[in-house]
Amino acid sequence: MAGRPEILFPLFAEIETLPGVGPRVARSLAGLGVERPRDLLFTLPHSGVDRRRRASIREITPPAVATVEVVVGQHMPASGRGRPYRVQVRDAQTEFLLVFFHARAEYLKNLLPTGQRRIVSGRVELFDGVAQMVHPEHVLRPEEAGDLPAFEPVYPLTAGVTQRVMQKAAAAALTRAPELPEWIDPALKAREGWPDWRAALDQAHAPESAAALAPTHPARQRLAYDELVAHQLTLALARAERRKQRGRPSKGDGRLRARVLAALPYAPTGAQTRAVAEITADMAAETRMNRLLQGDVGAGKTLVALLSLLAAVESGGQGVMMAPTEILARQHYHALAPLAEAAGVRLALLTGRDKGRERADLLAALEAGEIDILVGTHAVFQKGVEFADLRLAVIDEQHRFGVAQRMALGAKGQRPDILVMTATPIPRSLALAHYGDMDVSVLDEKPPGRTPVRTALVSAARMDEVVAHLAQALEEGRQAYWVCPLVEESEAVDLTAAEERFRHLRAALGEGRVGLVHGQMPPSEKDAAMAAFVAGETRVLVATTVIEVGVDVPEASIMVIERAEIFGLAQLHQLRGRVGRGAAASTCLLMYRPPLGETAARRLKVLRDTDDGFRIAEEDLAIRGAGDLIGTAQSGLPRFRVADLERQAALMALAQSDARRLLNDDPGLKTPRGEAARILLWLMEQDKAIRLLGVG
Structure with missing residues (x-):
């Protein structure tokens, strides 16, 4: 099998070959998952700072960043330990102070000579009515003003890496990015108005305004699509490979x-x-x-x-x-x-x-x-x-x-x-x-005969009311689940939570009517407790989340979930699905501990308003993000650097149909576009796919 194409060599060199990246910075960058110049290309700025030139700081409303040309006035060295060093400056309309802590006087006198002009850029704040710029981020001579972009990109950082180091390293990585042949279908590229790969990188790393940072910007969309289509090509190759393995036709007669x-x-x-x-x-x-x-x-x-x-x-x-x-x-x-x-x-x-x-x-x-x-x-x-x-x-x-x-x-x-x-x-x-x-x-349809479940939110302060209602429902012959949360700190804590609730309910509802199931029980005891509930011998089952998957007791029509605010949406939806399986009208009570945070309130409200699992999952994705939704660590979900599955969901479907179509038309990736797609697979480190092709 041929190896990585030569055109990509510069992007896969050691990260220390970039200017300003020594062994220490290289170790720090590894914390961002940046180990080669290619990783920097796909580490895009997440925000930016408006550094457009202003005539005076009067044009902004503090606190805000301003970039102005000033005449340097007098220096006022620190008057004691912990006091700042201040420099008076004047722009076209007003005076203000530049403030430095722990700075060497010698250095500041060279940087800001009295009587000379300088461009300063930084955050302006009012302190006792006096405008100050503390530690300006840029101090330049007027002839260097061109070095400062009107909109300065801000990169994600990690301990030991400054913005300046990141900007310099990213700029150097960009100079190594070659022009690559196009792997995107020309009609799609024209329809979406996407730039070429190299141009997309330049635009993404040098945004001209905040709008250029949005996932909807054509350069960002294109780079996200590249990532998704490489991933989908790998899956499509695996699928094609499996389809080559002959199965055995099973034709039943019905x-x-x-x-x-x-x-x-x-x-x-x-x-x-x-x-x-x-x-x-x-x-x-x-x-x-x-x-x-x-x-x-x-x-x-x-x-x-x-x-x-x-x-x-x-x-x-x-x-x-x-x-x-x-x-x-x-x-x-x-x-x-x-x-x-x-x-x-x-x-x-x-x-x-x-x-x-x-x-x-x-x-x-x-x-x-x-x-x-x-x-x-x-x-x-x-x-x-x-x-x-x-x-x-x-x-x-x-x-x-x-x-x-x-x-x-x-x-x-x-x-x-x-x-x-x-x-x-x-x-x-x-x-x-x-x-x-x-x-x-x-x-996506429910079978007939399933009654919708009524869902209500109740504060934990109303616990006694809930137990009284439950006692009434048991008199009417109904059964209930009472779910206690698993509190991560220790399994011992969970047990006490579930066991305490079990004792409390047994005292309130009667000895033989309450059962208990939790993860630490031996399987035989768990089965016995479940069996007693299924048989209707116990009327209430206190459980940790053991029961979330699949347990089916048609007579159970009440579900109480304690501390509902700490559960994920999908989990709450699964738990609620344990009731409403019989003919009786069912209820799900979500008990929470006030005050509810904004996200928790949004989760519980979504659950109260809909029982459509797909809508709930879409909401969950928007609230929690993709990695959490199926637990990235064990899910094998790919980690995308640019693509954002929450905000660019439609791109994934596009990438899948495109990848399948490309392989359908060109199974060996031999055409010019197929060859370009191979370069993409190498660029995106999809070695699995390359092995499946069995060729370089």
Whole structure:
């Protein structure tokens, strides 16, 4: 494989080859993730200072930055320790003071000789009615005035790096940026009015006004798009690579699916029908399926998964459905059992708890093909778990399973099709960034018969009222969840919070009516507490966030969330989705500790006003930012230097369709635009993609 193109060598040299960057500054810059000149090109100024020349400081309203020409007057050295050194100056209309702390008199006399003209630029403030400029940022001779830009860019800094060092290093990195061939589709570039790559860098590093710093500015948009399209090209290459691996066409005849649909008390939604059609079409194709099924809380993903699994069984194969926890695996099993029975297929459950003889029998039946659909936890990855003919793997709750596990599961069968389900609605731009190599089906309708959940905000001061209301609801035969937050400091603290609430509610509502579930319990106790609640023996379940994913108790119609202000929006939406599953009108109470901060208030209000998970996710993205939304550290979400997923969401969709189209027209990236795209991949350090091309 050929290496990095020579035209990029200067950008990948050591950072210390730039003027003003010695070993110490280089170490500091590494803290900003800047290790090569290329990193500086993509470290754009985040703000700027207006340094336009004024006739007098009277033209501005202090405190503000002013740039004026002055005549230097008398020097007034510091009158004692800790006192400032002051210099009187006069501009065209008024006098003011330049103020310096800890400065050497000798240095200041050279810098500002009495009687001479100088250009000074800095922040002017009023102190006891006297205008002062403390430590001017620039002091220049009149003939040097041209060195000061009218609008000075301000870069992000880190300890040990000053603005001046950053500006100088960025300017030097820019001189190394070559003219590169164009990788953007010419029609798109013309339509958007984007500059060439080199010109875009110049404009982004030398903004002429605050407007040039906005993500909507053409230069910034172009650079963001370059980053996104390089990322999407990598995902598209991975997708193309996987599509080359032949799958095994699974064409079901629909007989088992028809039995299940006949047994349902309601018709599937249009979204469910559409998703099943997309999935079964993928399964029938020669290439391997890699599809994401995204559905909001309660949109009916389980039915879609079962119908897809039945298509695998109809075509003579087996299916597996994996859940992240034992509680969820059991729940899937119980939800699917009556429907599997209606279809006449053999369903089995495998968790880490199955031991000895029973486990051995189950594994033998699986290998002999006597089990059609296996439901389990990651135990289905273990050695000794062999399928007769695995055609489809359904994975629930994506982010707990990385790509590595997806591949391990793929190795289990004869390259099975893969369907990943997530109940976390992700805004489209993020879904593309995170799952851009997958095809996506979205369930955006709720099945009939689900009653909307009424959501209310209550202050924690009204705790006694809430408990009294709860006692009343229990008399009417209802059940409730009471969620206590996980306070990060220590697990011990969480337990006391949940255990104290448990004791308090037990005292108020009666001994046997309140159960408790938290993360530190042994699994068997957790299961027992859950089972007692499912059976209706306990009426209130006090829980830490253990219950957020998937637990299904139709009789539970009340959800109380304590300290709701410290939860994320997506998490609150998931928790609320645990109620409203039965026929009873349901309520979700968000209890908060006043005073509410602005962001927390906005979060809780969004939740109160809508139950559309996708809208909530878009809001969450706007409030929290992309990295936090799916936890950047473990999400594998790429770190973009220029692109801003919140404000440039539409660019991501554009980049995806563009990348897929380019590869469709030029799979080997051999045309002039394809060659330019390779340079882009090297520039953006997408080595993975370059390896997939298998060529330089």
